[in-house]
Amino acid sequence: MAKYPFTREASQYVEGIGLSLGDMDKPEFAPILNRAEERIFEAIKSGESKFREDLDYEVEILSFPVSVALVRALGDPFLKRRFALSEARRIQGLLSSEGPSKIVYLASTALKWKVNMKADLGRSMEFLIGFVDYLKVAPSFHDEKWKLINRIVVEGLVHLTKEELVRLMTEGIRHRFEKIVEPKLDLELPKSLRERLERIGEFLSQRKRILKAEELPKVAIIGSFPPCLKVLYESLLAGKSISHVGRFTLTSFLLAVGVGSDEIVRLFTGLADADERITLYQVEHIAGRRGSRTKYTPPSCSTLKTHGLCIENGSLCGKVRHPIIEYRRRLRLGQKAKEAVAEGFEKAQGKP
Amino acid sequence: MGLREKVDISSLKNIAFIKESFLDYYRASKNAIRAPSDISKREFGFQTFGDRLMVRHRSFKSQEELLRFIQATVPSDCYYSAAYYEDPTLEMEEKGWLGADLIFDVDADHIPTRCKAIHDRWICLNCQREGRGSAPDRCMQCGSQKIKEEQWFCEECLEAAKLEALKLMDILLLDFGLSPEEIQVYFSGHRGYHIHVESEVLRELDQIARKEIVDYAMGLGLDLAFYGFKDVIAFENPFDWRRQEGGWHRRILQGLYDFLSTATVDSLEEIGIKKVISEEIVKNRDWILKVLWEKGPLNAVKGLGPKAWEKLVRYSIDRQVARIDSVVTTDIHRLIRLPGSLHGKTGLMKASVERGELEAFDPMKASVAFQGGSIRVYVRESSQFRLGDETFGPFKDTVTELPRAAALLIVCKGLGDIL
Secondary structure (H helix, E strand, O other), X not given: OOOOOOOHHHHHHHHHHOOOHHHHHOHHHHHHHHHHHHHHHHHHHXXXXXXXXXXXXXXXXXXHHHHHHHHHHHOOHHHHHHHHHHHHHHHHHHHHOOOXXXXXXXXXXXXXOOEEEOOOOOOOOOEEEEHHHXXXXXXXXXXXXXXXXXXXEEOOEXXXXXXXXXXXXXXXXXXXXXXXXXXXXXXXXXXXXXXXXXXXXXXXXXXXXXXXXXXXXXXXXXXXXXXXXXXXXXXXXXXXXXXXXXXXXXXXXXXXXXXXXXXXXHHHHHHOOHHHOOOHHHHHHHHOOOOOOOOOOOOOHHHHHHOOXXXXXXXXXXXXXXXXXXXXXXXXXXXXXXXHXXXXXXXXXXXX | OOXXXXXXXXXXXXXHHHHHHHHHHHHHOOOOOOOOOOHHHOOEEEEOOOOXXXXXXEOOOOHHHHHHHHHHHOOOEEEEEOEEEOOXXXXXXXXXXXXXXXXXXXXXXXXXXXXXHHHOEEEEOOOOOEEEOOOOOOOOOOOOOOEEEEOOOOHHHHHHHHHHHHHHHHHHHHHOOOOHHHEEEEEOOOOEEEEEEOOOOOOOOOHHHHHHHHHHHHOOOOXXXXXXXXXXXXXXXXXXXXXOOOHHHHHHHHHHHHHHHXXXXXXXXXXXXXXXXXXXXXXXXXXXXXXXXXXXXXXXXXXOOHHHHHHHHHHHHHHHOOOOOHHHHHOOOOEEEOOOOEOOOOOOEOEEEOOOOOOOOOHHHHOOOOOOOOEEEEEEEEOOEEEOOEEEOOEEEEEEEEOHHHHHHHHHOOOEEEO
């Protein structure tokens, strides 16, 4: 229960205790609040909250709904996504070390998926999942191996390894958490929570400022990015998964406009989903420093159209055939470049 | 030629004849149409005769109410939404999408058949250039996109469509594990088949999930790396199929086996395999089939290298994919023809295929909506066609007496006039 706050057992337990947010001012609940705050700080900092075995399991369980309440009260879209990702990653780590029957139990009870162990174990494909449940999550992964046609599908069941099932469940749980933190919390919060909320808000904007300073210094004017690149860049900041082509486009574009590969690596590793993470090698490969030594240029507009990355069929751009040209065009137009930078970041970080 | 469009006395007479026939049909039985399940949550749409307007966003509470509306208005074509809505009468964004049946459309349009070059024609409405076969996107003479197509449908087209539908059924039943009770197959009344899947669990699938199902059925995005061809160099043991119970693994293996069992040097050369290798394959056929089915390591077959194997595998896949219209399946707001209703381009009905009877199904018999009658028509030009057990035509510049169903087909197709 302490590990998996999304289970029915955990929420029943929390309900059973019958605490309300109003009780949180009492000093004996401070450990819960501390842990709730810590979960959010972890989410903002590293994008992965840790399971604290050392803590009283009650604290671990109860701190989850409290942290959800805090995230909802703050209502920051960036934080919501980061929190969902961070909690889901924590669970991914825990699930990986569970035995098959526990995994099947959690998938079928908490996520209500049709999941089973394969009768004859000993093969690499240990698990079976109903194709409908599979399709709820898998299409958001971009690797070819997740495409339904590249799986074994028999009698409505998709064959999976344990690692793959855990990955699917993590994504399913992340979606669940995103829904949980979505509705805005409009309650008068007790003082102890208000204080923490303030701290979190401050840390968040401070963190955003650091990101702003760290990211793409001087050289790249985000406000002048063509719409397709802006969307890719914002998706990256928001921790959304980006397709291979998308990552290649973004990386080669950033390199082309003068951002160093170290900075790009920091950007990717700092923000993207761990499994989708682009490695230094990949960036340097694209930069032409490694591997084939070919320096890649970003794809042309027509290629971007083919891959569905072009926004509104180019109607927002000038009559150009390449995103770099559009970027330069926008830079020239941009007396307002400075304001655009600010706006670009605000947008990237999900503010209206 | 039969492609001119003009409003004159004969066209008015034609429309009157078609409308009268359609009305007779819809009046003859209260089960003329088959209303979809959850009828009140569906949107209905109708195409009118004459001005060809599309009336949408209609809703009905029962089959009787729907039939009364059809009797009163006599549309040329009747459609309903695959989707379920909270309020089907509102604009699309406000309807409140609740889910949609999974629909597949197998149309001869999407299947390359040899007969099209013979019976399909087109005319450019701008420069009057004409041609045979499927219409080009643009006229090669003047570049205009205003092209009128005249598509005929022959037994070969319909057989080709049926084969695709059978392949799709195989995938739906074996791979996706759908039960036969959830699937209803229909002949569209023109050039193909519609496969409707009504299942609670499938209703909520979004467009992306449906696209995955389409890709699966059409073999799109199939990466041989996941089917044993990890690396051409690591060719020692490329096929894992013996260990796999089904899905595309089984299908590819089965297809290879079937093809190689009967392949000739010519048919192998046709798929791009060199003559020397083709001869080798035919000579060692039994050994290859044994290796394929029992032992695995395919490099055991001398002279047959990874490239040739890949060609064989690709061909095997190509033979077994189901060619469907991907747009229909992925469009979760799609309107589809109402079962039992008449097709405005043929006067034939959308006829249901009994479970398990697809292979033996005769579309040109089951879809005939009228028996008997004798109508005098002038036929400008028509290929030979069959309705039920009777064969008609070919006609050219002829006045003839035809049973009502045949006359209706000629007139609906715009190939002749009522006299």
